[in-house]
Amino acid sequence: MDFEIVTRDPSSSARTGLLVTPHGAVETPAFMPCASRGVIKACAPDEVASTGVQAVMCNAFHLLVRPGSQVIHQAGGLHRFMNWPGVVATDSGGFQVFSLAQPKSVTDEGVVLRSPLDGSKIRLTPEVSIQVQSALGADIIMAFDECTSYPCGYDDAAQSMERTLRWAQQSKAAHDNSAQALFGIVQGSVYADLRVESARATAEIGFPGYAIGGVSVGETEAEMFTALDAALPELPEAAPRHLLGVGVPVQMIEAVKRGVDLFDCVLPTRNARHGLLYTWEGIVRINNAQYREDPRPLSELCDCPACTHYSRAYLHHLFRLEEAAAWRLLSLHNLRFFMQLMAQIREAIHARELDQLRTRVAAITRS
């Protein structure tokens, strides 16, 4: 993997760049939609590519549960299994350990938890996670980390952050797939000093890229930016930075100003399935009765399949029917909006107009 910074914003830490992987390049700042289980919900990979998406984020834990990493390895890896021509990243499973409510045990050695599919025991360690991610064959993989919940006391956050550091070392030691770039993950909850320490020590271990985890778990926006403000200056400037799980448009712009290059989130596709659509004219809640007879497309400024072929009235009808066709068309629309948004962010960095864009995006995403 190679990362080249193309433009720097003189008035912030924002930058545009080009991330080059064995499966093509990604213009940054970039948004990766979540294909946690090997599919962007309700969409097929070939049509996701046509919205302009260059990279997707899969999840090692979910894919380990089903269909199993060996099935995907046998198929030639995630790219061939999904027939996805672009870049693939995998998350290590650390976030799922945190978010799945089932009984689990977390020790310094790793995590034992139950398969959500059949209740069988799954033991995840840094070594297992790296081995699974190597078999899955993504271009970018994540060190195994512990993601604390919110709120989290200082001592617990410190202990967990130190554990994540040890796991980062073990992940790096276990990693021997030269086709994959392993990112270290910064933790430390909402505590600035822990975030500083985590970022410094993770950078000291040394990775080709860094991710910031443990945000967007319930903390306030101010707390999230406190964490980012603490961590980002401690990371090597030349390496790409990925903010895990963030996809709120204005938050992404704020994070870009602080030096973030990569994002992933379920937000555009989940919101689409719930009928909330982003457009440059403002939020459309397609379930609302006002769209029942509206002959216009969702957006005059969009070239997605939904906007090209169908009216708001028809999409409203499909959505009320709880039609899978609606979930797909609306997901493709929101993905296309996010791709347009990231292109606007990159252009705004070049043009030094990021604050103007922030104002505009804040206005159109107010719901």
Next chain:
Amino acid sequence: MDFEIVTRDPSSSARTGLLVTPHGAVETPAFMPCASRGVIKACAPDEVASTGVQAVMCNAFHLLVRPGSQVIHQAGGLHRFMNWPGVVATDSGGFQVFSLAQPKSVTDEGVVLRSPLDGSKIRLTPEVSIQVQSALGADIIMAFDECTSYPCGYDDAAQSMERTLRWAQQSKAAHDNSAQALFGIVQGSVYADLRVESARATAEIGFPGYAIGGVSVGETEAEMFTALDAALPELPEAAPRHLLGVGVPVQMIEAVKRGVDLFDCVLPTRNARHGLLYTWEGIVRINNAQYREDPRPLSELCDCPACTHYSRAYLHHLFRLEEAAAWRLLSLHNLRFFMQLMAQIREAIHARELDQLRTRVAAITRS
């Protein structure tokens, strides 16, 4: 509407033809997938067109319930509402009166039933059905009929058939939309003499096309063919004949041999959503564990999006996830198979090889 018979099979009543409507032509024998509520489940109209589908069957009753015929009329009719470039037919609602289990009252005047959406009273008469179908704007519409359940005693079947005849007259009298072709519907349950009488009397009223209803409601295959053998010879040879609700491949070939030109059925798409796929190599039940690591496409002989882009292993994975993307891809596959099947039927009529095709199709659809 214009119907031209192109080829006749000298050894049966099979024929190929061309049905020309204000929204394009349909090569017959043809299969129309069901878009009962204005959408072929899990698929968007633009991609259904790309599988070769030339005509779809919508349902006046379901569309009256939601979104309402006036909404569709305001949108410019079904073609514009769905953005469907091809031919549209609508069923009159008679079958839904039969199939919806709710309390209802059927008299000579018509039917009163409850909306499955909000419980409100809906009164359907021949005049209302024709008015609704006129507002929907399909190219082919159906007379309002009563579809008897199975089993049905002789006297009930006779009474119901006579009522359907009166409604056919009323439907014709109420029909004044010259852009639409109104088909009369033959009823009579499994009784050959009632089917003969129904077909003769319906033909006497005179319609540009005829549909055979009340089959595929639970009767045996032999009973269905008894009904067809009785009815079809009584219908004018020059008019197109539509067999309502039949889509089993071998049954369609048998019906074609008896002179049927048009079919509609939920079978290909419903089966796809249940994981049963038709291929020229035989039935594939994609949920079966044997496909877990199968790198081949569903069929080597198919050019649908599922077969072009994805392996059986990936489709198996998506199906097990209960992914809407699976329902869509598998539905498009089965629709493509049905289009290939109808093309094969038309070619076999030209080549006088319908019996050989029947043998082949019986073999590959044995499950």
